[in-house]
Amino acid sequence: MKRVDDAAVVLDQAGMTYTVRSAEAIGTRSLRARLRGGASGLRTNTVEALQPLSLVVRRGESVGVIGTNGSGKSTLMKLVTGQLHPTTGHVFAATTPVMLGVNAALVRQVSGEDNIMLGCLAMGMSQVEAEAKYDSIVELSGLEPKALQLPLKAYSSGMASRLQFAIATAVDPDILVIDEALNTGDAQFRARTRSRIDQLREQAGCVFLVSHSMSTIQEMCTRAIWIEQGVLTMDSGAKSVTKTYARYTRKKARGDHEGALALLEAERGVLKRTHVTWPDGARPDRVSAP
Template sequence: MADPTAPTPARPAAPAATRVPTVIAEEVHVVYRVHGAAGGRGSATAALGRILRRKDPRPPAREVHAVRGVSFTAYKGEAIGLIGSNGSGKSTLLRAVAGLQPVASGRVWSQGQPSLLGVNAALMNDLTGERNVILGGLAMGMTRQRIRDRYAEIVDFSGVNEKGDFISLPMRTYSSGMAARLRFSIAAAKNHDVLMIDEALATGDARFQRRSQARIEELRKEAGTVFLVSHGIGTIRETCDRAIWLERGELRMDGPAAEVCDAYEAFTRGG
């Protein structure tokens, strides 16, 4: 029996008339330089490091090879799930594709400007939800008229007003789930060539997740490409038709979502 965790052979390219590439990653490597002692704050190693740094002010640094030679091609109309253990390089890879993280070597091509939506996506905590809807829309290139036309839909989709007039309150008063829902609702109000969602659906309730999955399907039908990072394998199965599995920064498997999820679950069970 073939090893289910073995890398999947490259699939033959479909005719150009039917499959249009939106993202091409070619042998992408991402390397971080991490400064500071490896030991914990209260450990003997950390204490010794602090003493030595009094004589040498330069902090120690080590390299972390977060993504190791990853290659793939994404096409219009695909929803691609990125799965893997914590620290496997999923979010780092998306940041590299979005142009937010420089690559040490390799190349990334994309159609248009990829939009990255993550749980830490910047919204202004001191501004109201209403002002953040406007600023977020403008940041995505929407006109003020377009934002006004979609405003009620964005608010209704997010559900932030279901228990009161929260949209008129500062973002700092929101729960993490409310903020994540509003971020997704703002991003989903615009069609994207490439939309990358990093765990932004994890904090929503079941009803919001169903609405989000339906909106992702609409984005795909409108000829966009969606990348979804999630630790919820069920979400990947339900939302994506393709999955990419990263482990220790390396591409372990790329193929139909159900097959890749099955192999990953077998791996995590030690099967």
């Protein structure tokens, strides 16, 4: 049983199945299907992206989220931020999570400087608060004053990531979700990012970090979860999860599918499942979709 008194985020048997209208139902029947003719088949498809899983993430934790392409990591993060409602179970968060993703809103046509102000205002700061945060955002971004005058469309992806990270963390979020946004950064940016994440954790926040880079997860996370084919497979210290996952991907890469499957099943067999219990009155607010 997991008590949730000091939890920042709790998933209680949360799962997600997408329902997608088939190509024919939306009037774009494939050429192959048209050439074959015959019956049209289903008009809707379902994708079970995430099987029901339970997790308790406490204040002060930074949790890496790993797994192969299409395994359900982004879906899980969207459940945490409330962008999606789970189709089974519940997701709770103590405060509204801030999502820092590859597509987080930066305006391409306006300068870096204006993006800082717009971003701060969009996150609910007053103009005075935004002005007060301005210098620290510039410092964290590590961008030169000259670069801040340029429109975002002239930035490299690494420069845009720096700015995005610096803006998103300016509000000192309690719960920060970073989905693949740090992979373009250089060594200096990684060092700054790491110390900012540590700072947020020290302030009793928690961080989720989705990445395909095992070194990034090891460097920045205290804990990691491995999701494979929509199933929670491992939940433990960042080092041990990333090492096991690396063994799994190596087996797959050299065509040892049986070995990879055996490893997957072994980990699932020993995974300690979380059963959430709520002490009276301690349940955090439910995350609501925008």
